[in-house]
Amino acid sequence: AAGPRCPGVRQRLPVLRWLPHYSLAWLQLDLMAGLTVGLTVVPQALAYAEVAGLPLQYGLYSSFMGCFVYCFLGTAKDVTLGPTAIMSLLVSSYAFHEPVYAILLAFLSGCIQLAMGLLHLGFLLDFISCPVIKGFTSAASITISFSQVKNLLGLQGIPRQFFLQVYEMLRRIGETRVGDAVLGLACLAVLAGLRAMKNRLPQASRAEPLAARVSHLIVWTSATARNALVVLFAGLVAYSFQVMGSQPLTLTGSIPQGLPAFQLPHFSMTVPNSTIPFRSMVEDMGVGLAVVPLMGLLETVAIAKAFASQNDYRIDPNQELLALGFANVLGSFVSSYPITGSFGRTAVNAQSGVCTPAGGLVTGTLVLLSLAYLTSLFYYIPKAALAAVIISAVVPMFDAGIFRTLWRVKRLDLVPLCVTFLLCFWEVQYGIVAGVLVSGILLLHSIARPPIKVLEGDVLLVQLGSSLHFPAMECLRDVICSRALAASPRRSVILDCCHISSIDYTVVVGLAELLQELRKHGLSLAFCSLQDPVLQVLLSAELEGFQHFPSREEAERCGGAELGGGGTVPFISTGESSLLPA
Numbered sequence: 273a274a275g276p277r278c279p280g281v282r283q284r285l286p287v288l289r290w291l292p293h294y295s296l297a298w299l300q301l302d303l304m305a306g307l308t309v310g311l312t313v314v315p316q317a318l319a320y321a322e323v324a325g326l327p328l329q330y331g332l333y334s335s336f337m338g339c340f341v342y343c344f345l346g347t348a349k350d351v352t353l354g355p356t357a358i359m360s361l362l363v364s365s366y367a368f369h370e371p372v373y374a375i376l377l378a379f380l381s382g383c384i385q386l387a388m389g390l391l392h393l394g395f396l397l398d399f400i401s402c403p404v405i406k407g408f409t410s411a412a413s414i415t416i417s418f419s420q421v422k423n424l425l426g427l428q429g430i431p432r433q434f435f436l437q438v439y440e441m442l443r444r445i446g447e448t449r450v451g452d453a454v455l456g457l458a459c460l461a462v463l464a465g466l467r468a469m470k471n472r473l474p475q476a477s478r479a480e481p482l483a484a485r486v487s488h489l490i491v492w493t494s495a496t497a498r499n500a501l502v503v504l505f506a507g508l509v510a511y512s513f514q515v516m517g518s519q520p521l522t523l524t525g526s527i528p529q530g531l532p533a534f535q536l537p538h539f540s541m542t543v544p545n546s547t548i549p550f551r552s553m554v555e556d557m558g559v560g561l562a563v564v565p566l567m568g569l570l571e572t573v574a575i576a577k578a579f580a581s582q583n584d585y586r587i588d589p590n591q592e593l594l595a596l597g598f599a600n601v602l603g604s605f606v607s608s609y610p611i612t613g614s615f616g617r618t619a620v621n622a623q624s625g626v627c628t629p630a631g632g633l634v635t636g637t638l639v640l641l642s643l644a645y646l647t648s649l650f651y652y653i654p655k656a657a658l659a660a661v662i663i664s665a666v667v668p669m670f671d672a673g674i675f676r677t678l679w680r681v682k683r684l685d686l687v688p689l690c691v692t693f694l695l696c697f698w699e700v701q702y703g704i705v706a707g708v709l710v711s712g713i714l715l716l717h718s719i720a721r722p723p724i725k726v727l728e729g730d731v732l733l734v735q736l737g738s739s740l741h742f743p744a745m746e747c748l749r750d751v752i753c754s755r756a757l758a759a760s761p762r763r764s765v766i767l768d769c770c771h772i773s774s775i776d777y778t779v780v781v782g783l784a785e786l787l788q789e790l791r792k793h794g795l796s797l798a799f800c801s802l803q804d805p806v807l808q809v810l811l812s813a814e815l816e817g818f819q820h821f822p823s824r825e826e827a828e829r830c831g832g833a834e835l836g837g838g839g840t841v842p843f844i845s846t847g848e849s850s851l852l853p854a
Contacts, residue, residue: 274746287344288590290628294599298627305624306491308354308636309617311500313635315644316617316665318357318503318524318650319658323360323416324609325432328524330649332643334531334608336377338633339636341627345595347587348576350622353599356614357416358409358664360570363609364432365700366560367837372541374609377557377564379537380656381610382600397570397589403685404707405570406674407692411703413669415663415696423461423659426452426522432695451520456656459502465665465684469830470495495618506657507649515654520656529647531640532607559701564610567704572596572613579622616665619733647750684714720744724751728763732756733827735768742778749786756795766827767791770801780813789815800827 293463313335321331338353346353366372378438386573388394410664415434420428421441426449430440476488494501510521536615539550556559576587678685692707722744723737732755740748783797790797798819802810810818821827 284591284594285344285515286347287629290349291785294628294630298630301625301627303632303634305626306631307623307638308496308624309621309631310638312617312620313334313354313614314639315499315503315653315658315661316614317639318653319662319665320357320360321374322655322658323357323362323419323662324355324367324374326367326371326374326609327546327645329527329529329532329643330371330609330628332430332585332639332647333606334603334611336636337603337606337608338611339632339639341602343632346576346578346629346632347591347595349626349628349631350579351572351576351613351616351629352610352617352621352635353572353611354614355609356571356612357572357669357843358412359564359612359660361412361416362560362564362567362700366557366564368556368607370541371607371609372538373557374552375604375607376539376553376609378600379604380554380557380561381565381568381604382597385569385597386567387597389597392590393591394569394573394593397566397573399525399712400566400708401685401688402713403674403678403689404692404704404711405574407689407707408696408700409669410671410674410703411693411696412700413666416666416702419661420659422521422534424453424456424663425449426656449520449791452522452654452656455506455521455615455654456660459506459660460663460822462502462505462815463498463660465821466498466501467497467664470498476734482494487715496623499664503653503657503661506654507652509610510652510654524650524653524655524658527647527650529644531643532582535604544599559705563701568591568596568600568610568612572616575613575615575618579618588828599611607626644711677770677791688714716743721747724810726751726755728755728759730763732759732765733768733824734765736771737784738771740769740772740775740779742782745779745782747781749789752797753789756790757793762793762795764796764798765795766800766821766824767797768801768824768827769799769803769806770807770824773803775806775809776843780809780815783810784813784815787815789811791817800824814849816850822837 288526308794314332317331317335318328319331321328321334335354342351342353363374363377367377418434418437418441419432422428423443424435425445427441427444427447427516430437430444473488473492473495476485476492480486481490495852511521513519513521517528520637529713539553541548541553569589571591572595573587573589576592595699596612603611614743624631649691674689675686678689688707688710691710692703693702696703697704707832720743722740725736725737726731727734732752734748734752734755736748752767756763787797796817796819798821799810800821801824810820
């Protein structure tokens with residue numbers, strides 16, 4: 273009895289697929305990859321907490337649980353879960369810079385993602401089009417970058433709303449702290465140089481001398497762990513100034529040491545003289561309870577699919593939903609804000625040669641060790657250095673080429689792209705929702721107005737370029753009636769149905785009305801190339817005067833004959849229609 277249950281268990285617990293085959297060679301590569309990703313995630317976590325508007329320790333609190341959970345439930349060996357720039361931006365919009373709201377948002381988002389995974393609702397992501405995603409990520413890149421310029425320049429008291437932020441920074445540019453600006457720009461230059469160096473680094477060959485291979489490893493490690501190196505260098509500079517008795521840099525400040533308590537998230541928040549109940553907190557989050565889970569899933573699945581296709585394995589979107597949902601729910605128990613898949617750290621993981629999701633265990637452990645023993649050292653990290661790390665991470669998200677590509681491919685797709693891009697500068701949720709609505713309207717328009725080709729001869733041959741859904745019935749009826757009745761002499765019609773795979777009741781009623789209208793003018797309507805499901809529906813409807821030719825060729829051969837007459841081509845004709853009133 274245990275045998276049949278094994279496939280289901282292995283499907284829901286993917287760790288069982290690779291754990292029995294785990295080897296020492298895999299362990300060595302997973303250790304190297306986990307350490308490399310850990311050196312990337314610690315400085316990024318501190319920086320992303322700043323983007324989210326939360327105390328910096330919450331970035332670290334959000335960086336380990338996802339690594340542990342995904343090891344057991346994830347289906348892609350390369351993916352790493354944790355805080356990201358996009359998710360941090362969303363959290364800053366919906367958590368109001370309050371840790372209690374952020375943690376509750378993680379819990380509720382995880383519950384929603386779990387429910388979607390159990391109900392196999394991953395297909396909902398298919399309704400978020402690529403132009404909407406590109407518009408959102410490009411706008412987010414600009415928004416996040418500008419939000420960090422104040423730290424790069426050492427400016428204080430800058431509002432977080434984008435347009436006010438730009439105005440205030442330009443107005444107060446004269447208050448720039450020289451130390452912060454010089455260090456921040458230097459860090460940006462170093463990060464850009466190391467990124468370029470890594471992109472141009474050739475693959476090392478085993479045939480090369482040992483010294484060349486060691487040099488390649490040093491350069492590759494330095495470029496991959498560039499965030500940690502830059503933050504470490506900046507911290508040493510700040511510490512040196514502190515020892516000398518003068519501090520021209522704005523420092524991160526004290527971060528509580530130790531691991532977060534494992535506890536349920538708070539379902540209410542105490543404020544001076546009152547308490548905000550759970551219901552009010554949910555109402556405050558509003559549309560964020562839909563946007564955050566969907567965007568989290570979208571990032572994770574998109575990243576998993578991208579790396580799965582490169583490494584020739586498949587992922588299950590619904591299983592990814594479950595993994596992400598469990599990670600967010602359990603993460604909320606250790607004060608995490610919502611997390612998702614990170615493209616940058618996943619790329620580092622893949623390039624480091626990770627073999628299984630076990631590399632995440634190493635990364636998560638490194639974050640825990642940092643929380644337990646290193647938080648006192650984070651005091652000296654300059655805010656300008658963290659700002660440089662964030663800007664360096666999000667600038668590549670801006671895709672300037674997408675505008676030119678869509679102009680060449682399909683200009684109509686520029687509409688949802690531009691709507692999303694522009695409105696995201698006002699409010700992120702408005703941009704995403706408006707973009708999805710515009711994409712939906714364009715999709716519905718293409719369904720309601722399918723391409724219709726009309727060939728004139730002894731009869732009119734009408735061919736639909738796509739399937740037939742009820743919104744398109746009125747358009748088809750207008751085209752057929754206008755062309756058939758306007759011809760001289762008036763012509764009967766053959767409807768080529770080769771692209772129609774299914775029809776609904778509204779379409780059947782519309783076809784019955786069309787048959788009746790043409791019959792009033794002494795004309796006929798015949799169908800050809802009907803697929804079996806459609807033919808069975810039309811036969812069941814008992815349409816009056818229904819005729820069917822098995823193929824378009826036979827319909828064209830009998831084009832000169834009167835439809836419905838005694839021609840030699842077989843057709844099916846039924847009697848009185850039961851769909852229309854007498």
